[in-house]
């Protein structure tokens with residue numbers, strides 16, 4: 001199976017509380033908090049789809065969607 | 074995974090503070106239930122009172138939000154009447170081991186098929202940061218302003234000694250491990266206890282200058298190691314993670330109770 005490629009980060013801005021956990025633990029430095037203290041994927045091209053942001057988010061506010069998720073649907 | 078399948082979206086965003094570990098426990102738990110392929114209608118979540126206990130309101134399972142320290146007693150009642158249901162009981166360290174300590178040890182002793190999750194943030198988060206039986210010596214809380222002198226329980230040792238047949242520990246930093254252990258705990262037949270170290274940046278973190286939520290998670294990585302690993306052998310002061318008890322030699326309580334029902338019915342028939 002080919003390695004998954006990022007389609008998009010779905011970020012729920014209403015649920016994100018800006019704790020910064022996803023930003024801190026992203027191994028590729030893809031995420032940042034914006035001026036509203038909400039997470040944004042500023043370097044999506046660097047994402048390796050490890051999903052550590054999605055799995056550690058206390059607010060269920062971020063989902064990593066890959067080409068394989070789409071195929072599986 | 075579509076987390077939304079398993080939550081009551083109308084109650085989001087949830088009530089927990091920014092960076093609260095209890096949200097990460099919820100996140101991992103939803104994945105465990107999804108990966109086990111459990112039917113939502115067969116899962117019952119029973120909780121008491123505390124920030125941790127509020128988790129039962131967010132899941133789209135059967136749920137009971139009961140009284141402080143007594144969630145296990147309510148769960149036992151549900152399990153007795155419908156042994157086919159999966160019972161999950163998330164509790165804070167105060168809920169489980171301060172006010173609920175007696176329920177906890179006796180539930181473990183009986184070995185009823187219930188999964189107890191101790192969301193240990195070492196403090197009473199909900200009521201203003203009072204110390205709990207898991208706070209630890211020398212730590213600061215709002216009720217120990219000159220530091221705490223109370224020794225802590227070790228949840229794993231306590232549960233083991235009381236007779237729990239599955240006992241594990243992990244942290245909110247170790248999310249993949251948490252989901253794997255939750256799956257094992259839920260699948261285990263008998264009383265299972267999983268202690269999850271969970272950060273409370275608002276109360277414990279602030280009082281003990283542990284920094285923000287990411288810093289507290291880094292700390293969980295540094296202060297723990299896998300049981301039996303080289304790391305823990307070299308640093309015995311670290312807290313060990315993993316499975317400490319996993320036994321199937323003790324009968325499950327509801328099954329034993331069913332046998333008593335059969336015996337009693339036989340005895341009555343004998344007299345008729």
Ligand SMILES: Cc1ncc(C[n+]2csc(CCOP(=O)(O)OP(=O)(O)O)c2C)c(N)n1
Nearest residue numbers: 123124125141165166167168196197198199
């Ligand atoms: C019988 C009773 N006593 C005391 C309280 C007040 N009370 C509410 S939550 C709580 C402790 C919460 O701490 P913990 O169980 O560790 O959960 P956390 O909020 O840290 O997740 C206390 C003492 C109560 N609700 N009911």
Ligand code: SF4
Nearest residue numbers: 089090093124198273
């Ligand atoms: S007070 Fe602590 S335990 Fe309660 S929601 Fe806030 S961070 Fe979580």
